[in-house]
Amino acid sequence: MDTPHAHPAGTDLASVARLLADGTRASFCVALLDGRAWTATELARHAGVAASTATEHLNALVRGNLLAEERQGRHRYVRLAGPHVAELIEGLAAMAPGRASPPRSLSAAGRRKALAHARTCYDHLAGAVAVAITDTMTERGLLDWEHGLRLTGDGEAWLGRLGVTVPAGTRRPSVRSCLDWTERRSHLAGAVGAAMCRHAFDAGWITRIGTTRAVAVTAAGRQALRDHLGLPAELLSRK
Amino acid sequence: MDTPHAHPAGTDLASVARLLADGTRASFCVALLDGRAWTATELARHAGVAASTATEHLNALVRGNLLAEERQGRHRYVRLAGPHVAELIEGLAAMAPGRASPPRSLSAAGRRKALAHARTCYDHLAGAVAVAITDTMTERGLLDWEHGLRLTGDGEAWLGRLGVTVPAGTRRPSVRSCLDWTERRSHLAGAVGAAMCRHAFDAGWITRIGTTRAVAVTAAGRQALRDHLGLPAELLSRK
């Protein structure tokens, strides 16, 4: 070897980072942030590359343990390998250059606006709505940031009144903050964030817009958030 | 452009990841995980590249806001841009291929062993010792993982008896868990972790081994950890 001590710990770090360093692979991962499984062809079309190219990228991502795959007949379904991957990707994206490049088309502008308003982030809620919810929960003493983020007793009771049940006994932290890449503020993640998001879907408070990550708050959802958190309607209705 | 909708959100994610996707740049960042400022030449020699090459890499890393720089005379000092960068890098490294490549030389083996035992991770303590401290603090009810990680009342009192003072009023979470890339377990980070590490240096409980990230626990340190945490001596002495 010609280098003194060939990057002792640098190489393995680089090998992981390299997986996300390509625009197409990154585009796959961002798409998969919705927490659902996509087929290889869907991802290829989404990123605008040939199917053969997508195959090679997926091989790399699966091999690198960023994605998990599942074969069903002639379809190859892939999804993020776990919440830690989603958090890593969000953390990386939050560090991106501050200047959000202006959208180039009207439909892109609308899409961006919908995403900024409310969207899923792996398995919990993100966007302006999620940040507002998190802020209000903090103001009302449901969340405590004093010594690390935690759910207060009031918070537990409040969740119970909402009908949200959090699966217990897992190693996953029950509350966690996740940096929002549109708002640049924290929103609620972790097991509680996921349970709240799931419950909001089940109760019909939010619905997916088409097949994207963007979600819309329904009339019932606005009502529920006003009743339980006192959130003003104008914050929740998209113009 | 020849692609349908040129990676809307993928590009900025990729541009950040690309910075860490090169072995040499990654090697710089891993070196800087010790939290100190290095000169360009030091990093170049460390990674085994020409000074001109290092300059270009540093330009990229500073431009991408991963590193902060400070000019002093003819020296260019760089350091990580903040704790969030250190956490990102550790998170990425923790995802690296499980098989730790066996060290190729005796000195490398010794170095690796020292690092695995106790080292600094940006501004707090990592390695087997740090994991043991964190575990014991949990067992003794000083830390509570129930609803997100937090310091208990007992924990605060315990810190006070140790003489550790934590700067208050910052936005930085006071306790945080950081995934250890040698132990694959969590250790204590955040403002409290940093304050404890700083206090341990000041009190002479630990000292740096040469100019590396590895640290040694002194006799006084073993005594202190036994008195305050009941940690067995054999855990703290390197063989």
Add this chain to the structure above:
DNA sequence: TCGATGCTTCGGCGCCTGCCGAAACATCGG
């Protein structure tokens, strides 16, 4: 003022890797 040292700029070289299309293979629905 003058050498030594640290850093930067600039060409130029070579490899790595992402891309495609064509062809083969696998699966599904009849």
Add this chain to the structure above:
DNA sequence: CCGATGTTTCGGCAGGCGCCGAAGCATCGA
């Protein structure tokens, strides 16, 4: 069994990027 559709393999091409050395600039110490 057969066409349609999803996926994979394989060449081959082209651009990007990391590397170096030489030369130039800035700063330090004397």
